[in-house]
Structures are given as structure tokens and as C-alpha cells.
Amino acid sequence: MDKEREQLWVRKDHPPSLFRRFQFDNYNNLRVFLDRLADLSEETEYYPDISFGSDYANITVYASNDKELSEEEKTFAQRVDELIDPT
Amino acid sequence: MDKEREQLWVRKDHPPSLFRRFQFDNYNNLRVFLDRLADLSEETEYYPDISFGSDYANITVYASNDKELSEEEKTFAQRVDELIDPT
Incomplete structure (x- = not known):
């Protein structure tokens, strides 16, 4: 991960994890993102913790x-x- | 909501909310559920808080x-x- 990208994620130590909040203009864009993320999880067999509301998603790896x-x-x-x- | 159904949800008072954890046998069943839930949100214009991992979803209304x-x-x-x- 290059430095610029890494700064978008917050690194936490207890437990070790990366956290990022993604904000969306509307619910449809959020759904598109969540669908792509689900495909990525199926491909990589890695399932992050995800929480979301109407216009945001919080991802923890x-x-x-x-x-x-x-x-x-x-x-x-x-x-x-x-x-x-x-x- | 009838009594039996209501017991599946945990009622919390601070702030007032209903919480339920749904467990799934596999990620595909979870995805089907989340897709239906997104459709329901678009229909009702109500967006609960949702958090999920590979085999569960926690919903807070x-x-x-x-x-x-x-x-x-x-x-x-x-x-x-x-x-x-x-x-």
C-alpha cells in the first residue's frame, strides 16, 4: 500500500486493524459499492466487518x-x- | 407486531430502538438477505443501521x-x- 492510500485508512492497534469510513452521495452509489465489495470478498475469501446506514459504510479489516x-x-x-x- | 415476533427483537431504551442479530449458514444466504433488505429500504425510505461480517447481520431500527x-x-x-x- 503506498503512503497516500494508507493515510485514508486509520490504523488501530488494539486489535490490529485498518479502518476507513466511506461517504456516499446517495443510497444507490452505496449499494453499488457494497455489491462490488461483496464480489471482492467472494474472490479473496476475506470478509471485513462492514457497518452502513443510508449514505456511509465503515469498513474494518x-x-x-x-x-x-x-x-x-x-x-x-x-x-x-x-x-x-x-x- | 405480534408478541412472538417482537421477542426476536431486543428493545432498547437509550436511545429507543429495536435490535436483532440474524445468523446465516453461508455468505450467499447473507447476500440474498442484504439485497432484499436494501430493496425494502428503497421501498419504505427507511434505512436501519446494519453491520455484518461473513455469516451474520446486526440490524438496529x-x-x-x-x-x-x-x-x-x-x-x-x-x-x-x-x-x-x-x-
Whole structure:
């Protein structure tokens, strides 16, 4: 993950995880994002914690070993960023 | 909402809300549920708080007036129950 991207995610230590809030203009854009994210999870077999309301989604990528985020988990976060349409 | 259904939801008072956890056998069944729930939200223009992982979804229906759940909000919770395939 390059530095600029990484700053979009908040790194937390207890437990080790990456967190990012995504904001959307409308519910339809949020649905498109969640659908893409579900496809990505099925492809990678990684399932982050997701919470959402009408116009936002909070994503948390936990370290599955409870100690340190793996390269795969960091790459997953980077790929989530790429699901957003460029604005 | 009849009594039996209401017991599936946990009523909380601070703030007034209904909470229910739904468990799924697999991610595909969860996706079907979330899709139906999104359709219901678009129909009713009510957007609950939803959080989910690979095999569960937690739904919270808040009182939009911050004081008391309306009949519409209780009915929304009942309709969420009906999105689950009978087992």
C-alpha cells in the first residue's frame, strides 16, 4: 500500500486493524459499492466487518492472526479503495 | 407486531430502538438477505443501521423522533423478519 492510500485508512492497534469510513452521495452509489465489495470478498475469501446506514459504510479489516496485518489484508484494503468510482 | 415476533427483537431504551442479530449458514444466504433488505429500504425510505461480517447481520431500527418507535418503524422490523426464508 503506498503512503497516500494508507493515510485514508486509520490504523488501530488494539486489535490490529485498518479502518476507513466511506461517504456516499446517495443510497444507490452505496449499494453499488457494497455489491462490488461483496464480489471482492467472494474472490479473496476475506470478509471485513462492514457497518452502513443510508449514505456511509465503515469498513474494518482485522488482522486474522490477531497480531499483525498481513500483506494480503493490506492489499485487500487497497483494493477496497479501487472499488470507488473516481470523482 | 405480534408478541412472538417482537421477542426476536431486543428493545432498547437509550436511545429507543429495536435490535436483532440474524445468523446465516453461508455468505450467499447473507447476500440474498442484504439485497432484499436494501430493496425494502428503497421501498419504505427507511434505512436501519446494519453491520455484518461473513455469516451474520446486526440490524438496529432507531426511533427517528428519538423518543418512541413509530408504528412504521415497528412494521419495518416485522417486514425484515419476513425477508428470511422459512427454514
